[in-house]
Amino acid sequence: MKALKFIAFAQFCLGLSALALQPGYAAVDNDPSPQFNSGDDVSMAPGHPNHFTAFATESPEMLARMPAIDPETGLHVSEIKPGLFYVTEGVYQSAFLVTEQGVIIFDAPPSFAHKLPDVIAEHAPGIIIRYLVYSHGHSDHIGGASVFGDVEGLQIVAHAATVQSMERAARPGILVPTITYDAPYEFSLGGETVELTPASFHAEDMDTIVYLPRQRFVMAVDTITPGEAAFMNFGATSDVGAYMTFFDTILAYEFDHILSGHVSVLGAREDVIMARDYAHDVWRTAGAGMATFLDRFNTTLAALEYKNANLAYRATIEAVRRDCAREIIDRWTGKLSVVDVWADSHCQTVILYNIMH
Template identity: 35%
Template sequence: MSPTNRRSFLATGAALAAVPTVAALAGQASAATSTDLPDYAPIPPSALGPAVNSQGYYVGRIEKNLYWVTDGTYQSAFLTTREGVVLFDAPPTIGHNLQRAIDEIASANGVSNRVTHLVYSHHHADHLGASSLFGKNVVRIGHAETRKLLARDNDPARPVPDITFEKSHTLRVGGERVELAWHGTNHTPDNVYIHLPDHKTLMLVDVLLPGWVPFDSFNLNEDVPGSIAAPAKAMSYPWKHFVGGHIGRLGSRQDMVVYQQYVDDIIANVKKALAAVDPTPFFVKYGNNSWAAVKEYQAAQVAYASAPVIKKYTGVLAAADVYTASTTFIILESLRLDLGVDSQVHA
């Protein structure tokens, strides 16, 4: 098996492990077969990361004593120090492999493998669901809103942070420095920028997924204007390496540039669609069934706006033909509702 095919196979296996099966959700075997499923464009080799090992993870150096861990679908990072290890997020799909990865690096370098601090990027369970594996003697750090949201969710797998901040916090451990900052809502109200200036690295989760288009509905976005603004804020930091929280490789500044252009292209085409697609046929067809009319009208707008973007980025960003339409719909609604684009006052 070639390295590229092996990476693809292992990444697929990790993705399947991370998502409940249809049979499990339905309580019965699925009747679908592979021949019933749609075909999508091949994944560009540039979107794929290194192969995971037999235990299902890959760990590699980012810069100096900063490392990253992935299962091909989720990412975490950790910093070894003379006082212990600082871990950044604890995705449950990686789970116990986080400690295995830390053990591997600590053994090779003769440093401590004890996790002393765990930094939360935001409150979502898919990035923090393995936090409890590290016990009660770990100092957890997160945004003040993260603490509120985790207290509300009351999930024992995600203990609330011990140290919180509103705008910024400098974490100093074992001679190392980590700068944490909140620059407004984006993917969630509490998503923070994690900057390691001495390691030329920025971690910002669920915004840029290097080499890939955003996940469904613009990464299940809670604040679309905030997320559209986030890349420019990220680029204001001096960094070389980027940890996005998902998929199997690190990112670069060029990845962020391509991502910004992708979003800008969607916005530009949505504005064209708002002006070009005539609603009249849809409301004539469906009469007093307003939801049917709106559904089909917006589907036509999304198709108009997304088609040229899909064509442009297929072969450039992985899964451009999979999730661009859903992201286009979310951006369309944000332009209408958040920014008032094409809002008309009845005469």
């Protein structure tokens, strides 16, 4: 163990000595292996060590799960329970529930919301749209709401925090909520029940967990990506500590399907369990790596002759992140798709959390 630590330390110092030889600090890191995409490392230039071909493609299991997108409409629409449909263009997701007394829509991503009126008319001919529910206030999931702006009597349902956020800054395309709540809220239509529970796992203000008990359907947007490692920074969460507890909150619901807002695939219970185990593994691995942080930082700062603490900090974060990402990629490749694309981002998210908490 000591020998391994020494080798890691020596490699780290070698990286720093390379840095000393490079004018303008061009190469903080002389590790020739791919950098696991830190946001600016993926190259499209042939021959570059971080050429995109160094990253794994989507796994065959993931590709097999992806539903076909209709080339005519650019959408996939499927009825997952009687009257309950989910819609995706391959990147974003929305859903709608058809009842005898009207339709309830859940989210309206601007990427395809303009197509939703036709889709709903096709699957619910002659049935009026009564409700539009927002999962959270982010434009990329509800910024297409204005296509329903002329639906008479439409109720827009959202957490009160979404209204407050809209008052602070204009959010083009988003209709102002007509029904708000700041505690668990429930409504019924045509004998079907919608349960809305405020939660914190992603947005900077509030999220809502949508639950349809009869359909055993739960919606928690910007959380997991079923079959894949979560998107950058764990679904770009604003609070990774809260994100880590989200999984058990969701697993307390009885559900068959989870709509998490992204990719074309609809999730199942096992996807939440897998995502939880992955996230918790990153949490533990990056947390353990933090034990080396201060020593590494001090060594780096000394190598830089105490002249550039910012660069020493960056180099230290990158070194801890790289060790963490390597472990995570080793353990999770084959279980989740695109782990090598996002592992370093997840490690960095936890590292920054640890620095601040």
